[in-house]
Amino acid sequence: MVRFILVVCLLLCLLPATGCKTPEELNNIGIVVAVALDRDAASGDILVTSEVIRPAALDKKGARNQEVVDIVTGRGSTIFEAVRNTTQILDRINFYAHTKVIIVDETLAKEGLTPLLDFFVRGRQLRGYTLLCIAKQGQAKDILNVKTGVDVIPAIYLRDTIKNTKYNNKAVVSSVVDYYRDFLKEGNCSVLGVVEVAPSEESGSGDKQKTGAEQVKSSGAAVFKKDRLAGYLDETETQGLNWLVKELPNGMVTLPSRLEPGKLISLEIESSKTSIKPEYREGKLCFVIQVDTELTLVEQQGKKKILAPKAMLDYLGGVREDAEREIGDSISRTILKTQNEFDCDVVGFASALKQKEPAIWRTVADNWEEVFPTVDHELHVQVHIVGTALKQGFF
Template sequence: MKRVVIVISSLLLLAGCWDRRELKEIGIVSAVGIDKDIDTGEFLFTSQVLNPSALKPEAGGTGSPVKLITTKGDTVYKAIRNTHQEFDRKNFYAHNRVIIISEQLAREGILPILDGITRGREARGYIWLCVTKDSQARDILDVKQQGIEKVQANYLESILENQKLNFDVAVIKLNDYYKKSLKGGIDPVIGVLKMIVGSGDASQQVKLSGGAVIKNDKLVGFLNETEARGYNWIIGEVNSGVLTLPSLLEEEKLVSIEIREARSNIKPEIKGNEISFNVEIKTSGALVEQQGEGTLKTRKEQYDYLNQLEKELEKKIEQEINNVIEKAQKDLKADIFGFGNALNKKNPKKWKEVKDKWMEDQFSNAAVKVKVKADIGTRELLKEPLKMKD
């Protein structure tokens, strides 16, 4: 909300290019969605345009804070231009937050869709790129979000930025997608937006969940949240998050470990024609919740308990990593971890030799050894769980 007011105020103060009259003639686009008309095969381009009057409660503004404009075209750029025939303002895209592409279109190819947006200078490289799952892009933009933000695009931007606090999802910005898609040696994973059934007054909600795997610029499958977490461990995108483990003090109870730091290292090994990889993870965290009741009376008991928790944590992380590696190698056949990239850095000559058959042969058959070292701080360990007095 604050950002929207600043943007509008800044535009009012600009001289030369924009004056008050011109501001009234432009529509500030906060998000776009691209779908496909299943009947005609045309592109459906949806712009989420801000309604400034509805964003000023002090001026008694009413109505929806945004307006959705959907137009058709046999190309994306044509669909963008056709908004001039159906909307009374010229769309201004410099403050766009996110591009959403429907699952159907993503399976056909993403770069051709982005070409019509970026070549026409309708998008900046720092915005978020997402695909939908089991819904249309326009439907995602049409949901009345359940957060504090009045503008859906700001809500989407916030949950995408919150990935640094939640390692169960994968996200990517436009520039990074270009780099991974065009560089070779790594396949991108894009953020996934899906609609879920809400509760109370909100019949529908939008959730960021898992990740979408892109191979040769086409969507080939999805990662669930556990798989996305394993993926983030490998690529070194774990900044914070919470893992639950069975309590060692009481059956059917849990403990929560907050991950506070993590590092990843991918090491290729070459022996003759055999290529393998070692994935090393080092992580530290804190015991932030303990459901099981019990007392650790001595330092040795605390130390032993801590060691057991660390081993359980290492085992869980290794399992999640191994599961997503198996899915990538056997089901998706997509190198989402950048193993090819790591091989190229270590031995460019070997990479040049195998890159043409990397996905079909070398990557899918490469042995991967995972080693995790976890450290859990002791400060919170000394606190006993809350319990009723006898």
């Protein structure tokens, strides 16, 4: 009941403040669309970097060739002090009701995330759906300094890049509310998205080849034990996590081709459903995982064709087996890493146990961090190939 009340209070705090501002107030605010939080290694200060919209630059009648955003950094002993200190160099007061994403660097994330968010949540401006992610191998403010993508506002480019994980299932998307929901959930650990600055692929040809500008890449997941960064899941492990905790509406699976060595095939996820059932076996807790997914074969490298219907059915049967093995390996790899390296349940075992065996959960709830690394899992993956998406006579 106490946790329920805390969640309700949090959600109420994250609701946008009501009421209209006067024109004088509107002229004094700076609309912040992205925030980066860093620890300055030299002074120990907290750095708050804000991406602030320039309204005149978005006006078609306004000045041309003007930057659409200002990047402003304030420093202080607390988040509030750093934010207020930006008024020394910016002619506006930061306003967070339209913030799309908050990025936190690794150093601050390892110290504890919840105290950093207190100012934003307590201030009642920030929306709960604001994305929250970790900057890997670099400062968070470096992410805001990347100006690329199609959208003229870098924060929109950043937000949409993070949300594009639904097309590849190699990363996670998490909001402020998602973080607090997982943080307050008994027995559960939080997972946040990860972004990093990566060089663009080289463009051009021959002697004229040149390196493009830097870009932001959304890849993998950050695992939090309580509210401190414990480590990362790579792309394969993040795919395994997404199979466990999400009903994937999209994404992909890439496999070696059975037709030609060295070639690959790609399958698109059409739908996916996962169930986790706890059982006691010989006095030991075991979680039975059932994954049912539908895939479409969308790409086949190589030139070899299959014309006979029987050969086609046999081939698709082999693809199905390969996909089941690939999915199962990524899931098991994720479970074992979270058990052996993090001692941290991000895969949903605690939730399944509380829901389906509440009596058993009550006996292990107080020491779940010690129990989780010792539990077994049994995995069943069932793949259905529902289409080949190929022209007649080509395959």
